[in-house]
Amino acid sequence: MTPGMPVIDDGKLTSTNPATGETVGTFPVATADDVALAVRRARQAGAWWAGLGFAARRERLRHWRTLLAQRLEELTALVHRETGKPLFDAAVEAASALEHIDWAANNAKRVLGPRRVRTRLLVAEHSAHLEYRPYGVVGVIGPWNYPVLTPLGSIGYALAAGNAVVFKPSEYTPAVGQWLADVLAEAVPEHPVLQVVHGLGDTGAALCRAGVGKLGFTGSTATARTVMAACAETLTPVLIEAGGKDAMIVDEDADLDLAVDAALWGGMSNAGQTCVGIERVYVVSAIHDEFVARLAAGARKLTVGAENAHLGPITMPGQIDVIRRHIDDALARGARAVVGGADAVQPPYVYPTVLVDVPDDAAAIREETFGPTLTVTRVADADEALVKANALPYGLGGAVFGHRRAIALARGMRSGMTSINSVFTFAGMSTLPFGGVGESGFGRIHGEDGLREFAVAKSITFRRMPSPLPILSFFRKPAHERLLIRAVKTLYGRNRS
Ligand code: NDP
Numbered sequence: 001m002t003p004g005m006p007v008i009d010d011g012k013l014t015s016t017n018p019a020t021g022e023t024v025g026t027f028p029v030a031t032a033d034d035v036a037l038a039v040r041r042a043r044q045a046g047a048w049w050a051g052l053g054f055a056a057r058r059e060r061l062r063h064w065r066t067l068l069a070q071r072l073e074e075l076t077a078l079v080h081r082e083t084g085k086p087l088f089d090a091a092v093e094a095a096s097a098l099e100h101i102d103w104a105a106n107n108a109k110r111v112l113g114p115r116r117v118r119t120r121l122l123v124a125e126h127s128a129h130l131e132y133r134p135y136g137v138v139g140v141i142g143p144w145n146y147p148v149l150t151p152l153g154s155i156g157y158a159l160a161a162g163n164a165v166v167f168k169p170s171e172y173t174p175a176v177g178q179w180l181a182d183v184l185a186e187a188v189p190e191h192p193v194l195q196v197v198h199g200l201g202d203t204g205a206a207l208c209r210a211g212v213g214k215l216g217f218t219g220s221t222a223t224a225r226t227v228m229a230a231c232a233e234t235l236t237p238v239l240i241e242a243g244g245k246d247a248m249i250v251d252e253d254a255d256l257d258l259a260v261d262a263a264l265w266g267g268m269s270n271a272g273q274t275c276v277g278i279e280r281v282y283v284v285s286a287i288h289d290e291f292v293a294r295l296a297a298g299a300r301k302l303t304v305g306a307e308n309a310h311l312g313p314i315t316m317p318g319q320i321d322v323i324r325r326h327i328d329d330a331l332a333r334g335a336r337a338v339v340g341g342a343d344a345v346q347p348p349y350v351y352p353t354v355l356v357d358v359p360d361d362a363a364a365i366r367e368e369t370f371g372p373t374l375t376v377t378r379v380a381d382a383d384e385a386l387v388k389a390n391a392l393p394y395g396l397g398g399a400v401f402g403h404r405r406a407i408a409l410a411r412g413m414r415s416g417m418t419s420i421n422s423v424f425t426f427a428g429m430s431t432l433p434f435g436g437v438g439e440s441g442f443g444r445i446h447g448e449d450g451l452r453e454f455a456v457a458k459s460i461t462f463r464r465m466p467s468p469l470p471i472l473s474f475f476r477k478p479a480h481e482r483l484l485i486r487a488v489k490t491l492y493g494r495n496r497s
Helices: 032-070 072-083 087-112 149-160 174-187 201-208 221-232 256-272 285-300 319-332 382-389 406-412 447-453 478-492
Strands: 007-009 012-016 023-028 115-117 126-134 137-141 164-168 194-196 214-218 238-241 246-250 278-284 336-339 353-356 373-379 398-401 455-463
Touching: 012 174, 023 072, 023 174, 032 072, 032 087, 032 126, 032 137, 032 149, 032 164, 032 174, 032 194, 032 201, 072 087, 072 174, 087 126, 087 149, 087 447, 137 149, 137 201, 149 164, 149 174, 149 214, 149 238, 149 447, 164 201, 174 194, 201 221, 214 221, 221 238, 246 256, 246 382, 256 278, 256 285, 256 373, 256 398, 278 285, 278 382, 285 336, 285 353, 285 373, 319 336, 319 353, 319 373, 373 382, 382 406, 398 406, 447 455
Parallel strands: 137 164, 137 214, 164 194, 214 238, 246 278, 246 398, 278 373, 353 373
Antiparallel strands: 007 012, 012 023, 115 126, 126 455, 336 353
């Protein structure tokens, strides 16, 4: 058996440690009928949960947050065992997830609760009311690379909005998914507001077809297409958080040490298995050589191994072939490895690799590598960097290092999120929405948009007095018709500033 490969046997899914092959957890595989049953139970749980109201949900979600924080070491040890991620990196991931649960719980009422909105002159006898109502049941399908932060970015916000959730974790990280739900059940013992269904892609596909009100998918762009097609059968709305090939632009007035440190972290933390991981770096010519020298020196210092190392194993064994192909293809096309290279791939590990002179059409530039590799490309100036950064169908995140033009470059980057003089900061900023454009997906988790993503706008009007202009009636008078025409011309028929 390959360490890290999940094993399916006798209707059970067993996840294993990618470094050691040790068993982490065994869970029953949910059939399509099991998934349908979970969604039916969730519908009842969701009705109860929605009926609790914002304040009671807030208290329970905060209780969940507290339990998770109190058991942080238990959680990070489990994430470490199931993904191979270094322990403290797992703690950073969990800290970010707790921040999101806290923010969603505390802000759901303000963002989604009933409010009066302004009426308009032609319908001034009506008051206008807006509220955001839960879908009932939200299905969440998650990946393995951030098995806490990524699913909770959907689950925490969906729960705060008043939905029950049925969650299908990745087959590589079922134990983490189950643990999160079990802890929530302690804070919300009455009804199963978060259920976990385990299995492979079939189980996820069954969830798409099980009648959920909305499906939140996080995973690869290829699977996103399949998920959308399945959801299209029932017009189930979807949120797609898909892959990326994020770029970093280093302008001539950048703080080089800061940029190098961030490129290493952005490209190689979690062994490069980060959706918003930096995979391509574009550096203006004047500082390119110095940047590469410092980056290489930093990359050589990184340690690789199962325990107490900067980089753990590659979680999904199959990804190793993709990483190897990208490195080999780049080298075959004339690229140079200033660190790592062909020998960097030593399953289950991949050692840090920095590639320069990589042609723009190489797989290492165009496709998601999901390993600890960085391409560094020399550009004449930041404008050329921007053109190259924006040349792919992906558009998830990105980073800009510099000062004078930094904001303009960040705005110009075709992505859902860009951080200036740091990497990944937007992911932990609970007040900011998270999501991509193009083949990186659509819809948003986190922030106010993330709460609204899991709720439906409900508009209500209330006629408070007789209508001065009763035109929505078969029995209106000619005088009303004339008055309306006059009013329209007065209100809209003139150019006004
Ligand atoms: P996959 O697309 O392989 O899988 C994602 C989830 O979808 C898994 O739970 C998987 O189950 C499930 N699935 C597989 N096939 C189907 C199907 N036919 N119908 C429904 N569900 C299905 O992605 P990975 O798990 O490999 O995750 C890595 C990818 O996720 C990368 O591309 C990364 O960029 C992206 N990602 C995006 C993020 C974002 O926020 N934009 C955040 C984190 C990761 P199973 O595992 O059992 O096959």
